[in-house]
Structure formats: C-alpha cells, structure tokens
Amino acid sequence: MGSTKYSPSRIVRQVAVLLSIGILSVVAGQRVEAHGVAAHHGTKAVMISSYAFHSPVVTVKQGTTVVWTNKDDAVHTVSFTAGHGAPHDSRDLQHGSTFRHRFTTPGVFHYHCAYHPFMRGTVKVIH
Ligand SMILES: [Cu+2]
Numbered sequence: 001m002g003s004t005k006y007s008p009s010r011i012v013r014q015v016a017v018l019l020s021i022g023i024l025s026v027v028a029g030q031r032v033e034a035h036g037v038a039a040h041h042g043t044k045a046v047m048i049s050s051y052a053f054h055s056p057v058v059t060v061k062q063g064t065t066v067v068w069t070n071k072d073d074a075v076h077t078v079s080f081t082a083g084h085g086a087p088h089d090s091r092d093l094q095h096g097s098t099f100r101h102r103f104t105t106p107g108v109f110h111y112h113c114a115y116h117p118f119m120r121g122t123v124k125v126i127h
Contacts (some may be wrong), residue, residue: 042081043067043100046121047078047112048093048113062127070095077114078121085109085125 009047035110042064047054049071060066068078070093078099085105093099103109103125 022103046071047071048119049076050071051076051113051116051119053119056120057122057124059126060103062106062125063102064125065100065122067098067100068093069098072086074113074121079113079114080109080111083109117124 014037042061044058044060044064044066046058046066046068048068051074053068058066068090069125070076073095075092075094077093078087080086082087085103087101087103088107090099103123106125106127108124111121111123111126
C-alpha cells in the first residue's frame with residue numbers, strides 16, 4: 001500500500017495529461033458549436049457609433065442573433081417598438097457594452113435610442 005505512493009513528478013505528468021485532454025475537448029467543443037452556429041443561426045453585428053446604428057437596417061434569417069455594440073462614449077439604448085416577437089429594451093449601454101437578441105419570429109422590428117430618438121434602426125427577420 002505504502003509502496004504505491006505517487007512521486008511528485010508523476011503527479012505533475014498526470015495532471016498535465018488531464019489538462020491537455022480538457023483543453024482539447026474544450027477546443028473540439030467550440031469547433032462543433034461554431035460550426036453549428038454558422039450553419040443554423042449566425043450572428044449579425046450592428047455598431048453604434050457617431051450617434052447612429054450601422055447598419056441602420058439589417059435583414060437576417062430567423063434564428064439569427066443580432067449583437068449591438070456601443071462604440072460611442074455617450075450612453076445609448078436599443079429600444080424596440082412593442083410588438084409580437086420584439087426584444088425587450090437593452091437598457092443603458094455604456095461605451096463598449098453589447099446587447100444581443102436572438103430573433104426567432106419573422107417580422108419587421110423597429111427600434112430607436114431612448115436618449116436620442118433620431119437614432120433609428122430596423123431588423124427584418126425573414127423565414
Ligand atoms: Cu443614443
């Protein structure tokens with residue numbers, strides 16, 4: 001019993017093997033996930049800069065996640081006109097913050113910034 005003690009170097013080796021298996025499985029998992037996202041869902045980026053949404057109108061397939069990123073120093077929001085399938089309000093987006101919503105309902109969704117009503121955008125979700 002006492003003779004089967006692990007030497008420190010053996011433990012280090014075994015930990016290293018376990019870690020590399022864990023890292024490999026994480027990498028493999030991300031690859032599968034990335035492939036699935038690309039094939040079925042996808043993301044669409046909308047930048048908020050210079051007090052405007054870029055692009056102001058995006059057309060995406062049902063199931064797409066739209067990600068807004070505030071590049072301005074000013075606080076903005078992504079506030080949708082209420083309706084079936086419309087996302088909830090982003091609330092305040094500080095510089096560098098993102099808001100994401102996966103659109104699962106086809107339709108035309110209008111939004112604006114609560115602080116700057118001239119900032120307007122539209123997400124068209126097609127089947
Ligand atoms: Cu704004």
